[in-house]
Amino acid sequence: MEFLVLLYALPIFYSLFMLWKWVDAKRDQECYILDYQCHKPTDDRMLDTGFCGEIIERAKNLGLNEYKFLLKAIVSSGIGEQTYGPRVMFSGREENPTLLDGVSEMDEFFHDSIAKLLSSSGISPSEIDVLVVNVSMLSSVPSLTARIINHYKMRDDVKVFNLTGMGCSASLISVDMVRHIFRSYKNLYALVVTSESLSPNWYSGNDRSMILANCLFRSGGCAILLTNKRALKHRAMFKLKCLVRTHNGARDESYGCCMQKEDEEGRLGFHLAKTLPKAATGAFVDNLRVISPKILPVRELLRFMVVSLVRKMSQICNKNSKTGRGNIISSSSKTLLNFKTGVDHFCLHTGGKAVIDGIGGNLGLCEYDLEPARMTLHRFGNTSASSLWYVLGYMEAKKRLKQGDKVLMISFGAGFKCNSCVWEVTRDLVDHVSEHNVWKDCIDWYPPESLTNPFMEKFGWIHQEDVSTFKTLL
Numbered sequence: 001m002e003f004l005v006l007l008y009a010l011p012i013f014y015s016l017f018m019l020w021k022w023v024d025a026k027r028d029q030e031c032y033i034l035d036y037q038c039h040k041p042t043d044d045r046m047l048d049t050g051f052c053g054e055i056i057e058r059a060k061n062l063g064l065n066e067y068k069f070l071l072k073a074i075v076s077s078g079i080g081e082q083t084y085g086p087r088v089m090f091s092g093r094e095e096n097p098t099l100l101d102g103v104s105e106m107d108e109f110f111h112d113s114i115a116k117l118l119s120s121s122g123i124s125p126s127e128i129d130v131l132v133v134n135v136s137m138l139s140s141v142p143s144l145t146a147r148i149i150n151h152y153k154m155r156d157d158v159k160v161f162n163l164t165g166m167g168c169s170a171s172l173i174s175v176d177m178v179r180h181i182f183r184s185y186k187n188l189y190a191l192v193v194t195s196e197s198l199s200p201n202w203y204s205g206n207d208r209s210m211i212l213a214n215c216l217f218r219s220g221g222c223a224i225l226l227t228n229k230r231a232l233k234h235r236a237m238f239k240l241k242c243l244v245r246t247h248n249g250a251r252d253e254s255y256g257c258c259m260q261k262e263d264e265e266g267r268l269g270f271h272l273a274k275t276l277p278k279a280a281t282g283a284f285v286d287n288l289r290v291i292s293p294k295i296l297p298v299r300e301l302l303r304f305m306v307v308s309l310v311r312k313m314s315q316i317c318n319k320n321s322k323t324g325r326g327n328i329i330s331s332s333s334k335t336l337l338n339f340k341t342g343v344d345h346f347c348l349h350t351g352g353k354a355v356i357d358g359i360g361g362n363l364g365l366c367e368y369d370l371e372p373a374r375m376t377l378h379r380f381g382n383t384s385a386s387s388l389w390y391v392l393g394y395m396e397a398k399k400r401l402k403q404g405d406k407v408l409m410i411s412f413g414a415g416f417k418c419n420s421c422v423w424e425v426t427r428d429l430v431d432h433v434s435e436h437n438v439w440k441d442c443i444d445w446y447p448p449e450s451l452t453n454p455f456m457e458k459f460g461w462i463h464q465e466d467v468s469t470f471k472t473l474l
Contacts, residue, residue, distance in 0.1 A: 029182055029183045029228060030182070030228055030230070030233070030239060030240070031175070031178065031179045031182050031226055031228060031239070031240035032226060032227050032228065032229075032232065032233055032236035032237075032238065032239050032240075032426070033224060033225070033226055033236060033237050033238040033239075033240075033423070034121050034123075034225045034226065034227055034232065034235060034236055034237065035117055035120055035121045035224075035225050035237065035434070036117070036222060036223065036224040036225065036237075036389055036392070036393075037113045037114075037116045037117035037120070037222065037223050037224075037434075037436055038113070038220065038221070038222045038386065038389050038390050038393050038437075038438040039109045039112055039113045039195070039219075039220055039221040039222065039223075039386070039438070040084075040438040041084040041108070041109075041219055041220075044090070045084045045085055045086070045087060045090065045219065046081075046082055046083070046084055047081070047083050047084065047085045047089075047218070048081045048082075049081055049453070049454050049455055049458050050458070051090075052074075052215075052455075053458070053459060055089055055094065056070060058092065058094075058095075059095075059204060061204060061205055061206045062206055062211070063206070063467070063470075064462065064465055064466075064467050064470040065467065066206050066208070066211060067459075067462050068462060068463060069208055069211075070211060070212075070214075070215055071455060071456070071459055071460070071462060071463075073212055073215055073216075074215045074453070074455050075453065075455050075456045076353060076354075077215065077216060077352055077353060077377075077453075078352065078353035078356070078374060078377045078378055078451060079215075079216070079218070079377060079378065079381045079382075079453065080378040080379060080451070080453055081453060081454065082379055082380075083218040083219075083379070083380055083381035084218055084219040084220065084380070084381075085198065085218065085219055086101070086105045086197075086198045086199040086219055087101070087104070087105065087199075088101045088105075088199045088202075089202075094199075094202040094204075095202060095204040097199045097200045097202065099140065099200070101199040101200065102138045102140070102197040102199040102200040103138075103140055103144075103147070104199075105197050105198070105199045105219070106135060106138065106144055106147070106195065106197055107147065107151075109195050109221040110144075110147065110148055110151065110193065111151065113193075113221060113222065113223040114148065114152065114191070114193065114223045116436045117191075117223045117224075117225055118152075118225075120434065120435065120436060121225050123189060123225065125152035125153060125154050126153070126154060126155055127189050128154055128155075128158055128189050128190070128191050129158060129159060129185075129188040129189050129190065130158070130159045130160075130161075130178060130181055130188055130189070130190035130191070131145055131148065131149065131154070131158055131159070131160050131161070131190075131191050131193070132160075132161045132163065132174040132177055132178060132190065132191070132192045132193070133145045133148065133161070133162050133163065133174075133192075133193045133194075134163040134164075134166055134170035134171060134173065134174050134192075134193070134194050134195075134385055135163075135164065135194075135195050135196060135197055136163075136164055136165055136166055136167055136170060136196055136384065136385070136414075137164070137165075137196060137197060137200070137201050137260065137270075138164070138196075138197035138200060138201075139164050143160075143162040144162060144193075145160045145161070145162045146160075148193065159181065161174075161177055165414075166385070166413055166414075166415075166417075167258065167384070167385070167412075167413030167414035167415060167417065168349060168351065168382075168384045168385050168387070168411060168412060168413045168414075169349075169385065169411040169412055169413030169415075169417045169418065169419040170194060170384075170385040170413060171192065171194040171222070171224075171385040171386060171388060171389070171411070172243065172245070172388075172409065172411055172419040172420070172421055173245065173417075173419060174192045174194060175192060175224075175226070175240070175243065175421065176243050176245060176419075178190040178192060178226050179240060179243060182226075182228040185228075186228065187228070187229050188227065188228055188229070189225065189226070189227050189229075190225075190226040190227065191223065191224070191225055191226075192223070192224040192226065193221070193222075193223050193224075194221060194222050194223075194224070194385045194386045194389070195220065195221030195222070195383075195384070195385070195386055196217065196219075196220075196221075196383065196384035196385065196386070198217060198218075198219055201213075201268075201269075201270065202214060203267065203268070203269030203270065204267050204269075205263045205265055205267035205269060207263040207264075207269065207271075209271050209272055209273060209274075210263060210269035210270060210271050210272070211269075212272050213269065213270040213272060216351075216352060216381070216382050217381065217382050217383075217384060218380060218381030218382060218383055219383065220380055220381075220383025220384075220386050220387070220390065221383070221386045222386040222389035222390070224389065233426065234427070235427075236426045236427070237425070237426065237427065237429065238407070238423040238424065238425060238426060239423065239424045239426050240421060240422075240423060241294075241295070241406070241421075241422040241423065241424050242291065242294045242295065242421060242422050243419070243420070243421035243422075244287055244290045244291040244294070244419070244420050244421070245287075245417065245419045246283050246286045246287040246290070246417065246418045246419065247415055247416075247417050248279065248282060248283050248286065248415070248416050248417070248418075249415045249416065249417075251279075251282070251416075253275050253278070253279060254275075254279040254282065254283065254415070254416035255415065255416065256273060256275075257272070257273040257275045257276040257278075257279040257416055258270070258271070258272060258273070258276060258413075258414035258415070258416060259271045259273075259414065277354075277358070279416045280355070280358075280412050280416065280418070281358075281362075282416075283412065283416050283417060283418035284359070284362065284410075284412070284418050286418070287410075287418040287419070287420050288337075288420075291420050291422075292337055292339075294422075295339075295342045295343060295406070295408070295422050296337060296339065296341055296342040297341055297342055299341075300337065300338055300341040300342065301337075303338075304337050336362075336363075336364045338364065339363050339364070339365075339408065340364075340369075342406065343406050343407070343408040343422065344405040344406050344407065345369075345372075345395055345400060345401070345405060345406070345407045345408070346359075346363070346365060346369045346370070346372075346373075346407075346408050346410070347372065347373075347388050347391045347392050347395070347407055347408065347409040347410070348360075348370070348372075348373040348388075348391065348410055349373075349387060349388060349410060349411040349412050350373050350376050350377040350380075350381070350382050350383070350387040350390070350391065351382055351387075351412060352377070352382065353374075353377065355412070356370055356373045356374060356377065357370075359410060371394075371447055372391045372392075372394040372395050372398075373391050374447070374451065375394055375446045375447055376390045376391045376394055378448075378451050379439075379442070379446070380438075385411070385413070387411075388409050388411055390438065392407065392409075393437055393438055393439050394439055394443075394446070395407070396429055396433060396434070396437060396439075397433055397437050397439035397440060397443040398443060399429070399430045399431075399433070400430075401425045401428075401429040401430065402425060402428055402429070402430055403425055403426065403427055403428040403429075404424065404425060405424070405425040406422055406423070406424055406425075407422065407423045407424075407425065408420065408421075408422050409421050409422075409423070
């Protein structure tokens with residue numbers, strides 16, 4: 001009898017053991033952020049209104065019509081006067097940069113932000129197991145990862161990944177790579193370094209689709225320290241809940257809307273096509289279809305399905321009705337998912353005022369939700385792939401992040417890509433703001449009474465000029 005009991009009990013115990021083993025293994029595959037450090041360049045690299053005018057005046061291929069176009073773009077961009085540019089602009093060599101200019105720009109960021117991050121977290125460079133660097137428009141030999149390894153004297157078995165060409169959505173791609181590595185190896189530290197090199201990428205021609213990038217992008221970067229060490233989860237700031245990547249590169253219209261290319265005169269620049277908004281909307285919708293079921297409660301998904309069905313039936317009835325009466329929901333009304341039922345904070349890509357407005361409108365967000373992205377765009381500009389982390393830093397500095405809160409990150413990039421993820425705040429960050437937070441010395445000034453920049457006030461007179469008599473900008 002005892003033998004039979006034991007015989008029946010063994011499969012049960014074995015099943016319980018395998019279940020425990022599976023659950024235990026999953027706990028070692030979590031992706032935590034221990035700390036992150038955004039880069040704040042020195043004040044001598046700050047681009048105020050007057051200096052921006054000097055840079056544009058040096059562009060000999062621009063005329064009055066191009067000046068008017070750029071003025072309209074910068075006035076409506078949402079970018080303020082305290083953003084930063086590369087040193088090559090301040091030496092007047094933006095049209096003739098060297099490889100050293102681009103590499104030195106990255107070194108300045110690497111030596112500042114990575115050093116601060118490792119110091120504040122108490123982690124030695126020799127403890128880093130995985131290094132992922134994404135800088136889209138600069139490729140050097142040895143690679144940028146090799147420069148970091150050499151400077152910080154990292155181990156010879158560190159796993160290294162150097163990403164280029166991924167655009168403004170690259171930082172979440174880097175996080176996704178780390179996430180997959182964490183699933184295969186235990187007890188790792190990973191360092192993600194995200195930035196963009198502007199020094200070698202100034203466009204010196206007059207193609208409107210390419211000069212726009214000159215006034216939108218700014219210098220910046222961020223270093224993020226991640227781990228899957230279970231013992232360190234109490235120290236972590238965030239835990240990754242899910243991450244979704246959408247790539248619409250198979251569509252020709254999406255593929256060609258953001259592209260590095262040469263103009264008709266052979267001048268290299270970054271082309272932004274008129275089809276960009278349509279491509280971004282398509283990628284955004286495709287991405288939301290996948291991530292929504294992962295982050296929203298069942299009741300919200302059911303509500304959306306019911307309202308959508310009722311609306312569709314109402315439209316059919318309205319179409320077949322001669323009198324047009326009996327509408328349950330107006331055909332002009334929108335059926336929106338309420339993302340606030342599953343998300344507490346929205347960390348949006350600062351691609352421009354129109355991008356922020358578009359995402360906010362599609363997600364039904366209020367000004368409070370959009371404030372971090374708007375303020376980041378105003379203070380630091382579009383820093384490409386690193387912009388998300390400046391937005392997150394604003395939330396932290398404003399003491400918005402409480403334990404258990406969910407943060408949705410959304411980014412867009414050339415290709416065309418839309419990547420998104422959700423982080424859970426793992427400890428209360430309300431009472432503690434990092435000593436090196438880039439917002440710490442100016443957070444009390446934000447939000448300002450007005451985000452209007454002084455470009456129109458200083459250069460608005462050019463709208464009254466005539467092409468035949470116009471001579472100089474300043």
